[in-house]
Amino acid sequence: MVDPDKATDARVVGKELAKRGAVVVCGGLGGVMEAASRGAKEAGGTTIGILPGTEKTDANPAIDYKIVTGMGHARNVIIVQSADVVIALPGGPGTLSEVALSLKMGKRVIGLGAWEDISGVIGAKTPEEAVQIALDSIS
Amino acid sequence: MVDPDKATDARVVGKELAKRGAVVVCGGLGGVMEAASRGAKEAGGTTIGILPGTEKTDANPAIDYKIVTGMGHARNVIIVQSADVVIALPGGPGTLSEVALSLKMGKRVIGLGAWEDISGVIGAKTPEEAVQIALDSIS
Amino acid sequence: MVDPDKATDARVVGKELAKRGAVVVCGGLGGVMEAASRGAKEAGGTTIGILPGTEKTDANPAIDYKIVTGMGHARNVIIVQSADVVIALPGGPGTLSEVALSLKMGKRVIGLGAWEDISGVIGAKTPEEAVQIALDSIS
Amino acid sequence: MVDPDKATDARVVGKELAKRGAVVVCGGLGGVMEAASRGAKEAGGTTIGILPGTEKTDANPAIDYKIVTGMGHARNVIIVQSADVVIALPGGPGTLSEVALSLKMGKRVIGLGAWEDISGVIGAKTPEEAVQIALDSIS
Numbered sequence: 001m002v003d004p005d006k007a008t009d010a011r012v013v014g015k016e017l018a019k020r021g022a023v024v025v026c027g028g029l030g031g032v033m034e035a036a037s038r039g040a041k042e043a044g045g046t047t048i049g050i051l052p053g054t055e056k057t058d059a060n061p062a063i064d065y066k067i068v069t070g071m072g073h074a075r076n077v078i079i080v081q082s083a084d085v086v087i088a089l090p091g092g093p094g095t096l097s098e099v100a101l102s103l104k105m106g107k108r109v110i111g112l113g114a115w116e117d118i119s120g121v122i123g124a125k126t127p128e129e130a131v132q133i134a135l136d137s138i139s
Numbered sequence: 140m141v142d143p144d145k146a147t148d149a150r151v152v153g154k155e156l157a158k159r160g161a162v163v164v165c166g167g168l169g170g171v172m173e174a175a176s177r178g179a180k181e182a183g184g185t186t187i188g189i190l191p192g193t194e195k196t197d198a199n200p201a202i203d204y205k206i207v208t209g210m211g212h213a214r215n216v217i218i219v220q221s222a223d224v225v226i227a228l229p230g231g232p233g234t235l236s237e238v239a240l241s242l243k244m245g246k247r248v249i250g251l252g253a254w255e256d257i258s259g260v261i262g263a264k265t266p267e268e269a270v271q272i273a274l275d276s277i278s
Numbered sequence: 279m280v281d282p283d284k285a286t287d288a289r290v291v292g293k294e295l296a297k298r299g300a301v302v303v304c305g306g307l308g309g310v311m312e313a314a315s316r317g318a319k320e321a322g323g324t325t326i327g328i329l330p331g332t333e334k335t336d337a338n339p340a341i342d343y344k345i346v347t348g349m350g351h352a353r354n355v356i357i358v359q360s361a362d363v364v365i366a367l368p369g370g371p372g373t374l375s376e377v378a379l380s381l382k383m384g385k386r387v388i389g390l391g392a393w394e395d396i397s398g399v400i401g402a403k404t405p406e407e408a409v410q411i412a413l414d415s416i417s
Numbered sequence: 418m419v420d421p422d423k424a425t426d427a428r429v430v431g432k433e434l435a436k437r438g439a440v441v442v443c444g445g446l447g448g449v450m451e452a453a454s455r456g457a458k459e460a461g462g463t464t465i466g467i468l469p470g471t472e473k474t475d476a477n478p479a480i481d482y483k484i485v486t487g488m489g490h491a492r493n494v495i496i497v498q499s500a501d502v503v504i505a506l507p508g509g510p511g512t513l514s515e516v517a518l519s520l521k522m523g524k525r526v527i528g529l530g531a532w533e534d535i536s537g538v539i540g541a542k543t544p545e546e547a548v549q550i551a552l553d554s555i556s
Contacts, residue, residue, distance in 0.1 A: 023204065048204060054220060054244075054350060065162065065187060067206055068220040071213075072332060072348035073498075073518055074491040078217075081193060081207040081490075093520035093537070100514035101490055105193075120510070193489060211471060211487035212359075212379055213352040220351075232398070236378035240351055242371035259371070301482065326482060332498060332522075343440065343465060345484055346498040352488075356495075359471060359485040383471075 003090075006032060009112060010089055011039035012127035017087075018045020020135055025050065025082050027075065028059045028066060032089050037062035050079045077101055085134040088121070090114035108137045142229075145171060148251060149228055150178035151266035157184020159274055164189065164222050166214065167198045167205060171228055176201035189218045216240055224273040227260070229253035247276045281368075284310060287390060288367055289317035290405035295365075296323020298413055303328065303360050305353065306337045306344060310367050315340035328357045355379055363412040366399070368392035386415045420507075423449060426529060427506055428456035429544035435462020437552055442467065442499050444492065445476045445483060449506050454479035467496045494518055502551040505538070507531035525554045 028049020049063035116123035124130035167188020188202035255262035263269035306327020327341035394401035402408035445466020466480035533540035541547035
């Protein structure tokens with residue numbers, strides 16, 4: 001189960017990104033990924049899910065385009081590499097690996113209430129602020 | 140330089156797929172990939188490019204969504220695995236690897252004027268026929 | 279079940295490679311891969327298995343070094359890319375994908391009683407001849 | 418340039434691992450990776466380099482077996498997945514991604530003078546202690 005506050009934050013991030021015309025790329029599965037995707041769809045946005053497994057049906061229902069990698073954790077590399085800018089919500093080591101890979105690739109990473117102690121991550125206090133910083137950084 | 144006949148075929152394949160509501164997934168670069176993508180866009184369709192390199196700018200201008208794998212030839216696996224059905228045009232060993240991977244994954248492969256000698260590939264004589272067979276097989 | 283003649287050929291290929299000091303790199307699983315690995319070990323050679331799954335225990339007992347990719351079919355790319363020269367035995371579409379990827383990467387491919395109809399593949403009639411051609415090409 | 422103290426630590430880690438019969442798997446390039454590999458070879462050990470690029474010649478001279486992935490950062494996943502236990506030295510975001518991936522995969526991670534603040538990482542004060550903890554955890 002994903003924490004309700006975190007799910008709400010993810011949903012607002014997705015919605016705000018979509019409102020401003022950004023495409024939401026994520027891991028395509030449930031939890032925070034699904035919340036962000038649902039938010040984006042509520043605002044009429046577009047979502048891409050980079051799936052770790054070999055089945056399209058693994059994707060959550062709010063994913064428009066399903067990229068089926070069959071590459072397990074290596075799909076995290078593709079998520080980050082396909083992104084213009086990365087917003088990280090609180091999470092476990094999988095999310096941490098994406099934050100680290102983003103920094104390694106020189107991508108801007110915004111940590112929403114998380115990861116600010118990692119050198120290079122830009123902290124944001126609200127989903128709206130996270131999206132603002134993210135989109136400002138690539139415009 | 141891509142052969143003009145092949146480019147025309149690719150463009151018609153892209154166009155027919157888009158007309159019937161299919162998303163075109165390809166390797167995202169030039170030549171046949173670009174021709175198919177352009178065809179799809181001419182018919183108002185959607186295109187996804189699974190790129191081998193690490194730069195979004197490697198994509199041809201007719202790609203809507205750029206998946207940046209940074210995984211070289213391994214991106215062929217992702218193209219095939221993300222497809223519901225595969226249409227292969229005449230090509231070199233890169234295309235042959237995709238045909239083989241499709242068969243290995245149990246995906247239907249339609250060879251447009253090519254690859255029909257490989258067991259499991261379904262031959263088609265025209266782009267329209269290729270698209271017809273492809274979409275019939277997944278409906 | 280792997281065909282007994284093919285298993286014998288694979289075993290002799292492995293043995294001859296090992297006798298001449300070559301390291302055997304393969305997919306690490308059963309069948310032809312295991313036969314080649316066993317042959318190499320019988321001659322005191324070294325074997326590397328590039329595994330598709332996430333478990334070391336997937337490897338056959340004749341593998342010395344287990345590379346656990348968790349990348350499914352994409353591990354075929356790594357097998358070929360790590361090889362100096364490729365010897366292909368009769369097989370299905372998985373093997374064909376490796377033959378094609380080898381050609382795409384410009385690696386020499388020797389087909390032992392198979393694949394000679396593919397442009398660029400060098401045919402060999404016996405395991406000994408295949409190994410001879412392979413090692414001559416990289417010396 | 419790699420920090421001399423860190424290089425010395427890496428070399429001792431490699432040497433101690435080799436003395437106790439462990440194979441050293443690393444990224445195969447220079448700096449800390451080369452120092453650890455050299456240490457292992459000084460003690461008569463075996464080294465495997467999982468390379469990000471497409472050329473065997475990218476490997477440092479102390480690598481015995483070169484796995485050529487051509488998959489860029491995704492090779493970090495393979496390094497970790499192929500390891501029984503992970504020892505992390507001080508480093509940048511690339512190393513952090515490996516630490517995170519290890520934790521995600523449920524592998525034991527020993528941080529040598531680094532990463533102990535990450536939940537799940539076991540701190541070690543000396544190279545010898547790091548190797549001791551590592552090998553105890555898999556025996």
